Amino acid sequence: MSGSLIFRLRRRRAVSTMIGGVIVLSLLLTALGIMVFVTQQFDQYQQTVNRMAQYRNQQLSEDLVATSPGLTLVTSSTIPGWGSGCGTTAGTGITYICYNATISNLGEVGVQITRIYINSTGAAGLGCSYPNPAPCILNPTSSITAYSFEEASEFLNPGEANHAVLFALPCTSVTQCVILPDPNPAFPQNSILIATSRGTVFSFQWPFQVSVFGQSQSAYSSGNMKVAYTGTYDSKNEPGPVAAGSGGTATTGYCHTESAASYPAAAGYAEELNMGTSGYGDKSGSNYYLWFVNPWITSTIMTSASCGSGCSSVGSTQVYIYVFLINTGTTSYTPTAGTIDLTWYGSNHIDGYLIGVYYNGAFDIPSSYPSIPPGASYYAVFKITIFTIGNNPWTVQSGSPSIMFWGGASITNGYGSNNENQGFFSGTLLPSGLWERYEASSGSCA
Amino acid sequence: MWSRRGISTVVANMMMIGVTLSLAAILVAWAGQSYGAFSGGSQLFYQQRGQALQENFVIEEVFFNKTYQQIFVFVRNVGLININIVAIYLNGSSITPSTATGHGWCSFSGTSASLGVGSVCEFSLTWPSCSYPPNNCPWVTGNIFYIVVASTRGNQVAYTARGP
Numbered sequence: 001m002s003g004s005l006i007f008r009l010r011r012r013r014a015v016s017t018m019i020g021g022v023i024v025l026s027l028l029l030t031a032l033g034i035m036v037f038v039t040q041q042f043d044q045y046q047q048t049v050n051r052m053a054q055y056r057n058q059q060l061s062e063d064l065v066a067t068s069p070g071l072t073l074v075t076s077s078t079i080p081g082w083g084s085g086c087g088t089t090a091g092t093g094i095t096y097i098c099y100n101a102t103i104s105n106l107g108e109v110g111v112q113i114t115r116i117y118i119n120s121t122g123a124a125g126l127g128c129s130y131p132n133p134a135p136c137i138l139n140p141t142s143s144i145t146a147y148s149f150e151e152a153s154e155f156l157n158p159g160e161a162n163h164a165v166l167f168a169l170p171c172t173s174v175t176q177c178v179i180l181p182d183p184n185p186a187f188p189q190n191s192i193l194i195a196t197s198r199g200t201v202f203s204f205q206w207p208f209q210v211s212v213f214g215q216s217q218s219a220y221s222s223g224n225m226k227v228a229y230t231g232t233y234d235s236k237n238e239p240g241p242v243a244a245g246s247g248g249t250a251t252t253g254y255c256h257t258e259s260a261a262s263y264p265a266a267a268g269y270a271e272e273l274n275m276g277t278s279g280y281g282d283k284s285g286s287n288y289y290l291w292f293v294n295p296w297i298t299s300t301i302m303t304s305a306s307c308g309s310g311c312s313s314v315g316s317t318q319v320y321i322y323v324f325l326i327n328t329g330t331t332s333y334t335p336t337a338g339t340i341d342l343t344w345y346g347s348n349h350i351d352g353y354l355i356g357v358y359y360n361g362a363f364d365i366p367s368s369y370p371s372i373p374p375g376a377s378y379y380a381v382f383k384i385t386i387f388t389i390g391n392n393p394w395t396v397q398s399g400s401p402s403i404m405f406w407g408g409a410s411i412t413n414g415y416g417s418n419n420e421n422q423g424f425f426s427g428t429l430l431p432s433g434l435w436e437r438y439e440a441s442s443g444s445c446a
Numbered sequence: 447m448w449s450r451r452g453i454s455t456v457v458a459n460m461m462m463i464g465v466t467l468s469l470a471a472i473l474v475a476w477a478g479q480s481y482g483a484f485s486g487g488s489q490l491f492y493q494q495r496g497q498a499l500q501e502n503f504v505i506e507e508v509f510f511n512k513t514y515q516q517i518f519v520f521v522r523n524v525g526l527i528n529i530n531i532v533a534i535y536l537n538g539s540s541i542t543p544s545t546a547t548g549h550g551w552c553s554f555s556g557t558s559a560s561l562g563v564g565s566v567c568e569f570s571l572t573w574p575s576c577s578y579p580p581n582n583c584p585w586v587t588g589n590i591f592y593i594v595v596a597s598t599r600g601n602q603v604a605y606t607a608r609g610p
Contacts, residue, residue, distance in 0.1 A: 016463065023470040027477055034481040038488045045492040045499075052499045055526075114522070115566065117507050135509050197564065199504035199524035 059198045063107035066192070066204035067162055071180065074098035079166055081152055083144030086168065090177045096146060096168035097179050103163050103194070105156040112197040113154045115139055116167060122181040122189035128169075132178050135193075138167050146170035182207050183264050187377070225324065226271060226292035228281070231317040233301045235291040236282055238270065258293050263361055268294070273322075273379075275363045280320065280355060280383070290320055305387055319384040321352060326377040334371045340382040352384035498599040500526040503561065505595060505605040512610075517571040519543075519605075521552075521595055523561040529601075530558040535594040536571060543569040558598060 078084040079098065087094030105111055119135040120127030128136035133147070141148040149167035156163050171177035181189040188205035195201050228235045238258070261269035271292045275281045281290035304317035321340060327333065338354035356365045357372075358379035364370055372378055502525030509518040517536070523529050531554075534541050543553050552559045552567030561567055589609040596602045 016466070019463070019466065019470070023474065026474060030474075030477060030481055034485045037485050041485075041489050041492040045496050048496040048499050051526075052502070055502070114564070115506070117509075117520075119509065130511075130513055134511070135507070193507060195506040195522065197524065199502065199506065199522060201504075201506050 055198070058109045059200055061108040062111050062196055062198060062200045062202075063105070064111060064156065064194055064196070064202040065104050065106055066206070067102045067104045068208055069102065070204060070206040070208050071099045071101050071190075071192075074100050074166065079144065079150065082142075082150045082166065085144065087171065089179075090171050090174040094171055096144060097171045097177060098144075098166060098168045099180070101165040101167065101192070103156065103165055104161045105158060105163065108158055110158055111156045113140070113149070113156070113165065113194055114197045115195045116149055116165075117193040117195070118180070119191045119193075120181055120189060121191060122183070127178060127180040127190060136169060136178065144168050180206070182266050226294060226322055228273075228290040228292045228320040228322075229301060229305065229317050230281055230290070230320075232304045233317045234282065235270065235293050236289070238291070238293060260291065263358070273358055273363065273381075274361075275356075276365075278356060278363055278365055280381075292320070292322055302387060305384065319350070319352075319387075320355075320381060321350075321384060322358065322379040322381045324377060325380050327372045327374050332371045332373045335369050335378075335380065337366065338380055338382070340384075349386060350384055351386040352382040354380055355383045356381050494599070497527060498601060501529050501597060501599050501601050502526070503529055503531075503595070503597065503601070503603060505593065505603050506566070508591075508593060508605055508607045510607070510610050515572065517591070517593075519569045519571060519593060519595070520566055521561065521569065521603075522566040523563055526563065528563060529561050530598040531561065531567070531569075531595055532558045532598050533594075533596040534569060534571065535592075535596070537592050541571050543571055 073088050074086050075088055077086050077093065079086060085093065085095035086098035088097070101116075103113075116138040117135045118128045118138070120129040120132075122129065124130055125132065128134050136147055138147050138149045140151040140154045142151045144150075146168060147170065149165055153163070153165045169178040169180070171179070183189060188207060190206045191203060192206055193201055193203045230236075258268060258270040260272055262272050263274070265271035273281075273290050273292060275288040275290055277286060278288060281288040283289075301317055301319070305319045323340070335354070335357050340352045340354075341349060354366075356363050357369060358364075358381055359370050359372065359376075363381070370378075503521055503523045505519060506522050507518075507520040509520075511518060519534065521531065531552075534543060543559075552561075552569055559567060559569075587609050591607045591609060593605045593607065594602055595605075
């Protein structure tokens with residue numbers, strides 16, 4: 001009896017083992033559960049870390065650049081899908097000044113533009129400077145409103161080039177028109193910031209300052225050149241719409257449609273330069289004036305200005321050409337002389353020599369040429385002396401000719417001892433279509 | 447005698463089992479509490495760190511308005527969650543943005559300004575009281591300004607600007 005009790009008690013040692021095991025097991029399971037829970041938390045945290053790392057990688061992959069010409073004025077009144085009321089100046093039905101920003105996405109990810117800031121740094125009251133709202137803050141909208149950009153154009157795909165972002169600034173009257181300053185010669189006066197949805201900000205200056213060819217002291221602005229002529233044909237009679245009678249007529253053999261504007265005039269205007277008492281141009285009062293229009297010489301003007309190959313004097317029409325130059329070097333220089341040679345396929349030439357420079361709104365003759373500091377721009381004004389044009393190039397060659405330009409081998413003072421420092425520059429002068437021409441056969445101006 | 451020894455053994459065993467169970471209960475309770483505190487702490491830690499990581503905001507533009515003697519700071523929430531801006535420092539001094547006076551402007555409501563995901567706030571910082579004549583408050587052109595914007599989760603963004 002007692003023996004069996006002891007036996008039973010001894011057998012209960014297994015119970016203690018079980019109890020101990022349960023305790024240990026519960027502790028282990030609790031610890032395991034906690035570890036699993038903490039691991040889950042850490043895993044979630046790690047997922048967030050990875051997600052944000054990916055997000056930041058995408059942020060770093062954004063790369064927007066403004067491509068030339070940066071901004072262009074929208075001339076059409078209606079922008080499909082956005083609205084109407086755009087114009088280039090204040091007038092009836094004009095509510096906005098609209099611009100087209102050309103942006104390229106060089107990055108590896110798509111980009112959403114969320115806001116555009118524009119700050120004008122020119123004269124007060126021009127563009128986005130006080131007392132106008134400064135900076136101009138443009139938000140995306142589905143329909144056109146002042147200080148907005150087109151919502152449909154806010155997304156840029158990876159690698160997309162020359163994407164157009166349209167934006168509108170207000171223009172309720174002549175005095176309340178926010179037009180971004182666009183000086184000619186081009187000089188940046190607007191700082192444009194583009195903010196993306198990932199928080200990156202890209203910026204560019206507009207208008208783009210042209211510096212090409214990497215010359216040490218001067219550079220040539222491709223396509224920025226204008227022509228003036230006096231005598232039988234006079235460019236001062238051309239500015240304005242032909243229909244209004246201010247210019248020539250188709251039957252007289254020349255016509256032009258650019259409105260006149262004083263220096264500095266924006267592109268597309270006949271630019272009036274006060275030539276001082278230099279004797280070049282049309283006299284008004286004590287000063288002389290020339291009206292420079294976009295590159296444009298009709299056959300009749302050429303005939304009048306030309307006296308044949310090898311001719312050293314001019315005919316009844318005197319032609320002038322100015323070329324926009326900028327000192328892209330690091331030192332100042334004083335122009336001293338220069339030549340120009342426009343060539344068509346090596347046989348037809350328009351040659352001339354430097355008669356002065358137009359700098360800071362004044363014409364300077366050779367004896368008083370100014371010193372041009374680095375970064376400054378000026379016009380080199382040439383008087384054309386030789387026309388060696390056998391035939392009307394416009395009819396001989398279809399389309400606009402490709403013209404090579406050599407100029408100013410001695411346009412500078414020969415700073416240094418090699419040609420590079422003498423400001424020699426050359427290049428394809430005019431992109432196709434820049435030269436305007438007159439089709440005598442059709443009697444229309446182009 | 448024989449049977450009394452058996453009783454003692456039983457009592458001793460029961461006492462040992464009782465003591466063991468008591469210690470086990472204490473151990474389990476302690477361990478549970480410790481594990482609970484650990485797991486709760488880690489949960490809070492990871493949650494807060496996760497939220498702080500998801501928070502992302504930038505100063506996308508700073509504009510100096512000399513006429514009004516104000517500095518406009520544009521802060522955008524480009525993160526994944528809402529944020530609260532609690533402090534703005536200008537050259538080490540805490541600045542309270544002025545009251546909202548125009549559309550889209552932000553000011554501190556109470557002690558913070560809330561920004562939803564993707565939204566932007568324009569804070570207008572009025573130049574702090576200036577005791578350095580003759581400037582009489584407006585900045586000196588060329589001076590460097592170090593602007594820091596801080597959120598409730600401890601994140602900061604800094605922006606260095608030069609006075610125009």
